Amino acid sequence: MSGPQEIKHVQRVTQPSIRTPIPGRYLFKLLVEIILFAFIAFIYSISHKWLDNFPHLGQVVMVTLRFLMFLLGASLVVRLLAMVYRGRKHLPYNKKDNVTIGLSNIFIMVVFIYGFVSSFGLFGISFEKMFTTVSIVAAAIAIISKDFFADIISGIVISFSKEISINDFVKVGEHRGKIVDINIAKTAILNEDDDIIFMPNSTVFTSDVINYTKRKIKKTSIDFEVATNSVHSIEELEEQLMISLSEYHHLIEPNSYLLRVVHIKKDFLVLKFQYNLIQFTREMERQIKRKAVRSIVKNLNMAKIKELDKSDL
Numbered sequence: 001m002s003g004p005q006e007i008k009h010v011q012r013v014t015q016p017s018i019r020t021p022i023p024g025r026y027l028f029k030l031l032v033e034i035i036l037f038a039f040i041a042f043i044y045s046i047s048h049k050w051l052d053n054f055p056h057l058g059q060v061v062m063v064t065l066r067f068l069m070f071l072l073g074a075s076l077v078v079r080l081l082a083m084v085y086r087g088r089k090h091l092p093y094n095k096k097d098n099v100t101i102g103l104s105n106i107f108i109m110v111v112f113i114y115g116f117v118s119s120f121g122l123f124g125i126s127f128e129k130m131f132t133t134v135s136i137v138a139a140a141i142a143i144i145s146k147d148f149f150a151d152i153i154s155g156i157v158i159s160f161s162k163e164i165s166i167n168d169f170v171k172v173g174e175h176r177g178k179i180v181d182i183n184i185a186k187t188a189i190l191n192e193d194d195d196i197i198f199m200p201n202s203t204v205f206t207s208d209v210i211n212y213t214k215r216k217i218k219k220t221s222i223d224f225e226v227a228t229n230s231v232h233s234i235e236e237l238e239e240q241l242m243i244s245l246s247e248y249h250h251l252i253e254p255n256s257y258l259l260r261v262v263h264i265k266k267d268f269l270v271l272k273f274q275y276n277l278i279q280f281t282r283e284m285e286r287q288i289k290r291k292a293v294r295s296i297v298k299n300l301n302m303a304k305i306k307e308l309d310k311s312d313l
Contacts, residue, residue, distance in 0.1 A: 020086050020090050020091065020092060020093070022083065022093065026079075026083075026093055030076070030079055033072050033079070036068075037069060037072040037073060037076065040065055040068050040072065041069055043065060044062070044065040044069065047061065047062065059121065059122070060122055063118055063121040063122050066118065066121075067114070067118045070114050070118075071111055074107055074111060078103050078104070078106075081103060085099055085100065085103075086100070097165060097166055098158075098159045098160060098161070098165050098166065098182070099159070099160065101166070101181075101183070102156055102159030102160045104184075105152070105155050105156050105159055105183070105184050106156060108184050109156070109184070147200070148185065150201075150202040151186070151200050151202050152184055152185060152201070154200075154204070154205035154206075155182060155183065155184055155185060155186075155201035157205060158182055158201060158204060158205060159182055163209065163211065163214075164179060164209060164211055165213075166181070166182065167179065168211055168212075168213040168214065169212045169213045169285075170189070170213070171209070171212070172187075172189065172203075172204055172208075173207045175189055175191060175197050175199065176191060176192060177189040177190045177192060177197065178190045180196065182201070185200065185201060186198040186199065186201065187199050187201055187204045192286065219256075219274055219275070219276050219277075220275055220277060220285055220288065220289060221273070221274045222272070222292055222293060222296070223262070223271070223272050224271055224293075224296055225268050226268060226271060226300060227267060227269075228265075228266075228267055228269055231269060234259055234261065234271075237271075237299060238258075238259035238273075240295065241257070241259065241273055241292060241295055241296065241299075242257050244291060244292065245275075245288060245291060245292060247291075248287075248288050248291065250278075251279070252276065252277060252288070253275070253276040256274075256276035257274070257275050258273070259271060259272070259273050259274075260272055260274070273292060273296070275288075
């Protein structure tokens with residue numbers, strides 16, 4: 001007879017999904033917008049009865065109410081979309097990314113266009129006359145504001161692209177730094193001197209962009225020039241630079257150090273010292289580069305002192 005068989009139950013452990021908490025202030029604003037939208041919609045629905053006696057004033061009030069309803073309705077849609085997106089991506093409400101910034105830029109552009117179209121209603125211009133008027137001045141508007149609209153469209157494209165994101169460390173043209181904001185017309189870059197540079201979105205869109213954050217190899221380069229007679233051996237100088245960065249060896253990939261000759265001139269050499277960081281951060285790169293530059297200066301000064309001592313002898 002076989003003994004009793006033991007039945008083992010395997011329980012699956014499911015970890016609860018972490019939900020992004022919605023701040024009370026955000027919910028309060030959402031509730032206020034819903035109440036205002038409902039109140040203005042109610043006023044708009046009953047305003048025909050008592051505004052018929054005031055033709056011009058009634059028209060202004062009706063256009064204003066329609067614009068406010070559109071403004072609040074668009075704001076509600078953007079807020080709800082942002083809430084859904086933040087919940088799926090677990091993005092805190094005190095942080096922004098490309099999608100949330102793109103939604104804000106689209107909201108501003110749509111409200112601006114609707115406000116421009118609605119302004120014709122204040123003067124009693126019908127939609128047929130409005131399109132006729134717009135077609136007449138469209139060429140002038142396009143010429144005057146083409147750069148502005150190019151920046152808006154470029155900003156929206158950049159916001160929803162995957163090439164660059166907020167907090168990415170990039171190089172745009174001659175400027176190098178961290179992207180801190182992408183607004184409706186400008187992209188803000190914090191450079192290595194802690195200066196904020198505002199670049200037109202169209203310039204960022206059409207420029208060659210190097211994204212140091214998204215590339216797999218976090219390579220850092222330091223270019224410098226040395227007098228030909230001050231360098232006895234490239235290998236020796238490379239070894240000295242590696243020793244000077246010994247306290248950062250755990251942050252730098254092994255065997256990634258390289259000191260190479262870029263140009264050979266008559267009286268000096270153009271050198272480039274390179275190494276790969278294991279994980280790229282702006283502050284880490286600045287610290288390591290500062291240490292390397294000081295070591296380069298120290299070695300050059302020591303070589304110069306030796307040359308002077310030889311000349312004295």
